[in-house]
Amino acid sequence: MGLLYEGKAKQLFEGPEPDTVIIRFKDSVTAGNAAKRAQIAEKGTLSAAISLKLLELVGAAGIPTHLLRWLDERSFLARLVEIIPLEVVVRNRAAGSIVRRLGLERGRAFEPPLIELFYKSDELGDPLLCESHIQLLELARPDELQQIKRLALQAQGILKAYFAPLQLELVDLKFEFGRVKGKIILADEISPDTMRLWDSETGQSFDKDVFREDKGELGATYLEVARRMGVR
Template structure:
């Protein structure tokens, strides 16, 4: 595998081409953003932590029969992945109410959501990633009805794999965001799964163990990312 030109630089990662047409390298940066990139900063060694955590979780999901873009971890900050065509839909799975849904619907912080709620957001930074319905997805041709049905089934399955994994490590999986892509007509889980894209609450103390520490200036950001890594990769 020879790393080639940069295909895309996002807020948290860079994507590089390789000498294989259907493979890319994901390079994890320390850059952190929140509130649609209005807040910017750096979380020291976040890229290393998120690459390790994502690697562990993609391996776990593959073992559980979920097809992902993950091929192998190449280095501290680099992961080899299948090059997919990302569906411009962010899928959010909620087991408890917090964050944007509280503001939107006036729910009580921490309200249990069972069965879990699935929400779709249109992946478009210039629009601020707005909430969309299945009818919007159909109207805008973002995905077929069959693909939307698969996204929901896959997301619930992923939740059922991840929830007990974190529970055993003293963490409540409150909510998380997934991105999927198309590869040879197949839907693959893509992007990353990390404290940047999930909310974890410590089961003992209720402490926030994710990017909310950065969003809300809660302090001990680096230490918390390292603690999540320690628990996930122990």
């Protein structure tokens, strides 16, 4: 089966059935638009197991996703999706880029959660967009954008409630959406690569910030998340 696309952390292959793709998680990790990179043993299998569990979780709650079925320890079969080039970030607390952009105190709570929309473009540095920009660039219709925001808020609420008993606080996360026959569905992955998780008691990071900020060993961090989730 032919390789369709290779990204920083995943590969996409032609699927065995029409309108399907195989998503395979790599052991690579990057930060700063790939300025910093490394290979972490078993990262791909851990990210795949975590993502599969979380996609199944939100799917069971009624969020339409691209997930079809598990294939092997680092791959799953998914629907072929027309990706909308938006990164939809839902924030429960201030961390990362919003702290730098707005001068907010790290950890400041947002109630209700804050949604930010970024243009998915490495060449442009994933710029922050307003809804008028999205219409100007014809990335999504107004009704599609409202549905995307509604699904993003609903999915983060499900995930936040799931992580709470595991002593993990969902600080923020990034979603990507796409179209299948005109229907908006959740695509990509949900893993510590795409969200921030803090230990509820200590505030310790259990996500890619460990790599970004040299806070510890990333493989052990992802393994602990998988262990708390019961997928390792």
